[in-house]
Amino acid sequence: MAAFVIKKIVFAITAIFGVMLITFLLFNCIGGDISYEYAGRNAGNETLDKIRKELGTDKPLLFFADSQFVNHIKNAATFNFGLSRDREDIGRKIRQGAKISLALTIPILLGTFVISIAAGLIMAYREKNLLSRIGNWLCIVGMSIPFLSFILLGQYYLAYKWKLFPVYFWPDLSPFQYLPLPIIIGIAAGAGFNIRFYKTIFRNEIESEYVRFAMARGVGPARILFKHVLKNAMMPIITRLVFSIPFLFMGSVLLEKFFGIPGLGSIVIDALSARDYKVLNAVVFLSAILVAVFTVIADICYAALDPRVNLEQGN
Amino acid sequence: MNSDNAILSVSNLSVNYSAADGAVKAVENVSFKIKPGSTFALVGRSGCGKTTIALAILRLLNGQGKITGGNIIFDGVDLLSLAEKEMRKIRGAQISMIFQQPAASFNPVFTVGSQIAETIMLHQGKNKKDALADSVDLLKKVDIDQPEKIIRRYPHQLSGGMLQRVMIAIALCCRPKLLIADEPTSSLDVATEAGILDLLFRLQKDENISVLLITHNPGIVADRADYVAVMNKGSIVEQGETESILKNPSNSYTQSLINNVAGKINL
Amino acid sequence: MLRDGFLRRLRRQKIVAASLFVILFYLVVVLFIYTTEIFHLNTGIVKWDQVVGAEYERPSAKNILGTDYLGRSVLRKTLYGAKVSLTVALFASIISMAVGVSLGAAAGFFRGAFDYIVLWLNSVFASIPYILLVTAFALVLKDKTINLSSLGLGSIPVEGIAAVCIAIGLTGWVSTCRLVRAEVIRQKQFDYVRAAKSRGFSNLRILLRHILPNLSGLIIITFVIRFVYYIFAEVMLSFLGLGAKSQPSWGTMMDSARLGLTIPEAGWWEMLSATAAVFLIVFSVNCLGDFLKDFFAHRLRADSYEQ
Numbered sequence: 001m002a003a004f005v006i007k008k009i010v011f012a013i014t015a016i017f018g019v020m021l022i023t024f025l026l027f028n029c030i031g032g033d034i035s036y037e038y039a040g041r042n043a044g045n046e047t048l049d050k051i052r053k054e055l056g057t058d059k060p061l062l063f064f065a066d067s068q069f070v071n072h073i074k075n076a077a078t079f080n081f082g083l084s085r086d087r088e089d090i091g092r093k094i095r096q097g098a099k100i101s102l103a104l105t106i107p108i109l110l111g112t113f114v115i116s117i118a119a120g121l122i123m124a125y126r127e128k129n130l131l132s133r134i135g136n137w138l139c140i141v142g143m144s145i146p147f148l149s150f151i152l153l154g155q156y157y158l159a160y161k162w163k164l165f166p167v168y169f170w171p172d173l174s175p176f177q178y179l180p181l182p183i184i185i186g187i188a189a190g191a192g193f194n195i196r197f198y199k200t201i202f203r204n205e206i207e208s209e210y211v212r213f214a215m216a217r218g219v220g221p222a223r224i225l226f227k228h229v230l231k232n233a234m235m236p237i238i239t240r241l242v243f244s245i246p247f248l249f250m251g252s253v254l255l256e257k258f259f260g261i262p263g264l265g266s267i268v269i270d271a272l273s274a275r276d277y278k279v280l281n282a283v284v285f286l287s288a289i290l291v292a293v294f295t296v297i298a299d300i301c302y303a304a305l306d307p308r309v310n311l312e313q314g315n
Numbered sequence: 316m317n318s319d320n321a322i323l324s325v326s327n328l329s330v331n332y333s334a335a336d337g338a339v340k341a342v343e344n345v346s347f348k349i350k351p352g353s354t355f356a357l358v359g360r361s362g363c364g365k366t367t368i369a370l371a372i373l374r375l376l377n378g379q380g381k382i383t384g385g386n387i388i389f390d391g392v393d394l395l396s397l398a399e400k401e402m403r404k405i406r407g408a409q410i411s412m413i414f415q416q417p418a419a420s421f422n423p424v425f426t427v428g429s430q431i432a433e434t435i436m437l438h439q440g441k442n443k444k445d446a447l448a449d450s451v452d453l454l455k456k457v458d459i460d461q462p463e464k465i466i467r468r469y470p471h472q473l474s475g476g477m478l479q480r481v482m483i484a485i486a487l488c489c490r491p492k493l494l495i496a497d498e499p500t501s502s503l504d505v506a507t508e509a510g511i512l513d514l515l516f517r518l519q520k521d522e523n524i525s526v527l528l529i530t531h532n533p534g535i536v537a538d539r540a541d542y543v544a545v546m547n548k549g550s551i552v553e554q555g556e557t558e559s560i561l562k563n564p565s566n567s568y569t570q571s572l573i574n575n576v577a578g579k580i581n582l
Numbered sequence: 583m584l585r586d587g588f589l590r591r592l593r594r595q596k597i598v599a600a601s602l603f604v605i606l607f608y609l610v611v612v613l614f615i616y617t618t619e620i621f622h623l624n625t626g627i628v629k630w631d632q633v634v635g636a637e638y639e640r641p642s643a644k645n646i647l648g649t650d651y652l653g654r655s656v657l658r659k660t661l662y663g664a665k666v667s668l669t670v671a672l673f674a675s676i677i678s679m680a681v682g683v684s685l686g687a688a689a690g691f692f693r694g695a696f697d698y699i700v701l702w703l704n705s706v707f708a709s710i711p712y713i714l715l716v717t718a719f720a721l722v723l724k725d726k727t728i729n730l731s732s733l734g735l736g737s738i739p740v741e742g743i744a745a746v747c748i749a750i751g752l753t754g755w756v757s758t759c760r761l762v763r764a765e766v767i768r769q770k771q772f773d774y775v776r777a778a779k780s781r782g783f784s785n786l787r788i789l790l791r792h793i794l795p796n797l798s799g800l801i802i803i804t805f806v807i808r809f810v811y812y813i814f815a816e817v818m819l820s821f822l823g824l825g826a827k828s829q830p831s832w833g834t835m836m837d838s839a840r841l842g843l844t845i846p847e848a849g850w851w852e853m854l855s856a857t858a859a860v861f862l863i864v865f866s867v868n869c870l871g872d873f874l875k876d877f878f879a880h881r882l883r884a885d886s887y888e889q
């Protein structure tokens with residue numbers, strides 16, 4: 001058990017290191033010198049040097065004790081992300097943004113989860129039923145519409161034309177006023193894919209031999225679905241759930257952009273267009289850590305749920 | 316055989332499987348009767364429709380499978396016209412089935428004990444504790460050592476032969492009138508095979524159960540069955556008392572089936 | 583692979599046949615646009631930047647889908663948008679499949695240290711939020727020059743469509759890699775691999791000639807799924823201003839329509855046209871994907887009965 005956990009943690013740490021290396025290479029090497037952009041067109045060499053010094057880009061890239069990469073790692077490991085381009089503390093900025101984003105993404109995740117599992121279960125159980133077939137087609141239709149269209153059309157009709165919701169975020173509005181529409185749109189856009197995903201999982205279980213044997217023993221449909229099938233389907237369900245949790249704090253870039261919600265998604269988009277690599281690095285680093293933590297949690301869930309999984313031997 | 320004393324009477328049964336590129340006729344116009352307390356064997360090559368008949372009797376053909384014609388009368392009851400809820404009371408209690416692949420038939424995430432107990436609780440209204448106690452007794456009956464330990468094991472922790480025994484225990488837990496045994500020994504070695512068959516038929520004699528024995532092995536038929544029906548490609552080509560069929564097969568297909576394993580049979 | 587069973591099933595499923603027809607239609611449009619551009623032919627579709635009417639003109643007999651904020655034909659833009667979107671989706675799929683299949687197959691077949699490295703790369707890429715990863719790649723690759731002069735090929739400017747293709751392709755291989763790796767590991771247990779080994783075939787030959795053909799179903803289905811995914815990714819990137827700016831794509835159309843939506847009753851036709859254009863092709867590809875999934879699942883079942 002201890003050996004397994006240590007192995008997992010070592011792997012996770014090297015993966016986090018890899019994430020930092022990739023983002024570093026992307027931004028600092030391929031991305032090129034950004035001090036020109038920061039300084040503007042007609043800045044003198046002096047200004048440029050000052051900016052480079054502040055950004056730390058005057059130092060060697062790799063392979064030195066005081067190189068940019070080493071500092072990059074050092075700062076991340078101490079959660080000291082520095083200042084963003086608009087001179088705010090990045091750590092604080094991320095905390096504030098994440099709070100707002102989570103208020104948006106957690107309801108979307110839970111709503112999608114509950115709706116998709118319920119609908120998926122029904123559609124898998126009554127596969128040939130007319131309603132299930134209509135539901136299946138609706139899902140394919142929903143899967144075929146871009147998220148952008150969901151957002152724009154939803155905002156245009158539900159908020160702008162029919163005035164059921166506020167069109168835009170406004171600091172005076174309470175979250176209960178500005179959040180429902182983006183949440184509804186988020187759930188609607190993801191439902192098609194998710195329902196079919198869970199339906200396929202449940203269908204595979206329902207068609208398996210152990211369900212037939214349970215029926216041959218006289219077990220009724222409710223017990224088969226909610227006890228036998230659900231427990232077996234737990235592995236892929238948990239996998240999907242646990243691996244979507246780490247990205248929740250990032251919010252939804254598109255939803256936040258359109259509804260003007262000042263969450264982390266908006267911050268990331270702003271940072272991308274401002275080439276504020278420090279902010280991006282910090283966000284990527286945090287998500288890598290969360291992914292690592294939740295990977296270990298997923299492994300523990302597997303072991304708790306499935307007697308065939310043995311942590312001592314790995315899977 | 317007359318229909319009044321048959322425990323199961325199947326007449327003109329036909330089953331289709333639908334596939335996206337057309338329907339497959341898996342069983343066509345099959346009729347047979349099983350006398351109470353007797354063993355009726357169904358033999359034929361792999362894929363000839365034996366399991367399909369067994370599942371049709373229990374009305375457990377899933378998705379693509381459909382009964383397209385015929386009658387199934389069990390103990391005076393027309394099974395095909397029964398409501399699903401009534402049918403559920405018959406499954407596992409009056410007709411039980413031993414499945415072909417024990418390793419795939421148990422739910423992998425529940426202990427074998429809880430799967431035996433589930434069946435007992437369902438049909439006899441007992442509570443979990445009594446049902447588990449009964450499970451231990453049942454496992455003793457099918458010659459499993461240390462049954463108290465075994466009921467807490469998961470299916471993947473037991474060998475194929477042990478799972479087969481547990482399956483028999485479940486099949487017998489409610490004293491069924493008819494037991495369908497679908498190749499109960501196909502996944503076992505010869506020594507274990509003989510042991511399991513001995514056990515099965517000892518319990519059959521004890522409880523006076525009728526058995527529908529499905530197999531592709533004429534050797535087992537010769538040893539154990541009172542009556543036999545030979546199937547080929549979805550239809551019964553010949554049926555009657557075991558001795559007369561095996562000694563004087565009138566059908567060339569039966570002959571070839573016997574010749575294939577002639578060395579093994581000692582008539 | 584495409585034996586008579588395929589055509590027989592196709593005839594029974596009219597929706598799938600219709601889907602194939604739609605996909606074909608889009609391909610014809612794209613090829614037509616490329617031909618006219620290469621040979622400088624004088625046709626309407628490619629003149630998407632021609633002003634044909636007033637600003638924000640509603641759909642009418644003259645301009646079936648209306649006009650945009652500069653008075654350009656929405657119909658022409660929609661058709662022209664197919665070129666950018668489908669080119670990106672196609673090449674991004676090819677890039678990501680090439681990377682994913684080769685890494686996954688090699689990792690699953692050879693295992694050991696190489697497998698460990700691929701797994702590590704997988705989890706590195708899976709740790710970065712997709713939208714950040716792909717926008718970062720697109721942002722960084724934008725207006726770059728890949729210098730191949732050392733290979734004697736000169737340098738290739740990476741701009742517009744190419745940058746988007748590479749960004750999407752290089753970030754999307756992870757799931758393909760994981761699927762292919764798992765399937766190769768599964769196939770390796772089967773007797774036919776052992777039989778091939780016992781006949782003294784080389785590892786590479788076994789992998790390429792014996793195992794990979796058995797993955798054809800998986801690869802085709804994954805390709806279809808990725809293709810749909812990349813159409814969406816292109817829409818999103820173009821919309822965020824990281825795509826091909828000099829040519830209309832469905833994503834940039836949505837962006838320009840968005841401005842119109844704030845003016846009362848203007849621009850919704852451009853929005854709906856772009857959405858419908860995406861919807862039709864994606865719906866068709868999804869239907870085809872479902873059909874292929876059933877087809878290959880059926881084949882697998884038939885094979886397993888045969889043994």
Ligand SMILES: Nc1ncnc2c1ncn2[C@@H]1O[C@H](COP(=O)(O)OP(=O)(O)OP(=O)(O)O)[C@@H](O)[C@H]1O
Nearest residue numbers: 332339341360361362363364365366367368379887
């Ligand atoms: N779910 C299904 N869908 C389509 N065809 C099926 C299905 N199940 C069985 N079949 C077909 O029906 C026929 C009879 O199958 P069945 O399982 O009854 O054979 P069997 O006699 O039990 O064979 P075995 O000795 O191998 O168990 C076979 O040809 C098989 O291909």
Ligand SMILES: [Mg+2]
Nearest residue numbers: 365366367415
């Ligand atoms: Mg069978």
